[in-house]
Amino acid sequence: MNSATIIPLFVIIPLAAAFLISLVGKFIKRSSETIIFISSLALLSFSLYARFLLNSSAGKIMIYKIGGWTPPFGICMVLDGLSCFMLITVNLIAFFVAVYSLPYMEQYTDKPKFFTLFSLMVCGMNGLIITGDLFNLFVFLEIASIASYALVAFGTEAEELEASFKYAIMGSVASTFIFIGIAFLYSFTSTLNMADMARVLSNKQNEWVIPFVGVLFLMGFGLKSALVPFHAWLPDAHPSAPASISAMLSGVLIKTLGIYSLIRIFFNIIGATQGYLTVLMFLGAISMIVGVVLALSQWDLKRLLAYHSISQIGYVILGIGLGTPLGILGGLFHLFNHSVFKSLLFLNSGAVDYATGTRDLKETGGLGKLMPVTAKTNLVASMSIAGIPPFNGFFSKAIIIIACLQKGNFGYAICAVIGSILTLASFMKVQKFAFLGEIKDKFKNIKEAPFAMLFSMVCLAIICIFGGLLLIPSLRFFLDDAVAVILKGTGYAGVVLEAAAK
């Protein structure tokens, strides 16, 4: 047993938890809550421990050969800086969302089914992040997507079913594009191992396969991550889900399924040329502006947050599309920060919904006095997303803007600033209409949310406040290793194959 044995656990634990819950959850009282708490806590601690192991491993990469087969023949799992960064992000949010769901999901029937689907979604995301095989990536992507279609429809009201149907159709179209892309790559390279594929592609001359496959992947993963021309499903799907699932969907699912896969395939397998980067930057800038402009006029709290997800995803894609070390650092850091504060905002909206039964900003008001913790955590998250200095959102946005200026893209820098100002405006509206002002008579008797929900929100708010500390030199390895993997580009092939041969 070497230290790499930890890698398959990220798939085994949620998968076992999912089916154990569906098996015993109905018969033993409180068993589903216990299992989900233990499994998500275990996943969080294992992902932090994996980061520790990665630091001590040679070359900062760990390979696990499934069934003892060496790549490129067998499937391997790869844990490098980028995977580890994503794993910690996903499992951190998943843990707090699971804790939050314990009391929150009392409103719905059939908790065991909810936690089964939740675990499967986490399993899909973890699997997608650690796999080193392109087809395996597709399989895990489908596990996570299909679980999320079912979760969006969990309330089974007309509106939720419609949103879920729309989401399922758009998601399936995206999966089809991705699948066709993988099929083309497979027929061209005769291998599915990502590292081996990158090696073959860099040695083989081609004129049309790569641009064609690139467009397919851009459409597929663009749909999954809701970049602007492909964003229509997101504002329906994310608000319809239960709040804890909205937090997962907006917080980590679109980033794992969309952005991580996009980065992995474009940078590490195909090799990003300036053409792709220009397209990415352009899509990012459009998403940034369009998302926030659409958000301004929303009165449904969760729909407003969903539009902001589109806008913030734009920042991440813009940062990564710059292609400079600083830009990628900013993009990834914003990805992490956005996971934290957007989950927090959705959890807040869930708490408001839990207490008052509405999320229409025209009806709420003055909740700050009766729900002090929710109001304060929401203030922290709002200031983070708007990029007010001491909070984490400021640092990542500032890095992205500086990186734009450094590369000479003044237009994009101005777009980022405008997007940030409009975000601030839109969240001032949330503060004014939800938490400040006079309380309405019918809400005089509402109570603050239960302890477990407050615990999750307060912890996430603390991460928002101290998130900027990830930039200090002794903690920067967390981001720097991820950036190094992206900057290595198709050099990924050599690193993985060399580590696998050992």
Place this chain on the structure above:
Amino acid sequence: MINNPETGMTLIVKTITRLTVGLILLFGIYIILHGHLSPGGGFAGGVIVALSFVHLMLAFGKDVAVSRVSKNLASNLESIGAMMFLLVALLGFLRGSFFLNILAKGSPFNLFSAGTIPLSNIAIGIKVGVGLFAIFLALVVLERSK
């Protein structure tokens, strides 16, 4: 229930179904068990097993099929199938690796060969068989109001 002329299709269909449904089930099991030797395997065999129950439902009506495999049994068996597959994969840890084939491989083309592969096929067969049947049950859950 099974002899009720009110539900299901005509006598001709019912008679033919009675004759063939066992054979279809048997063929599904054959495909599952020979998954490591011939084309097919857990998934294909599981689909055929599910089809035999769907066939029963089409010919005799929903109640007859549900009396054979209830909704609870289907959902529990599905979870058990998934757990079995995971357990087979975890067995590999006994010799040090996830999904490692630790059982004796035997000689090729014998029924008892290929180590853990037939076990995985059986697990997949259970999961897919009852899973598809459960999906079909979910689709016919709505009825015309009387």
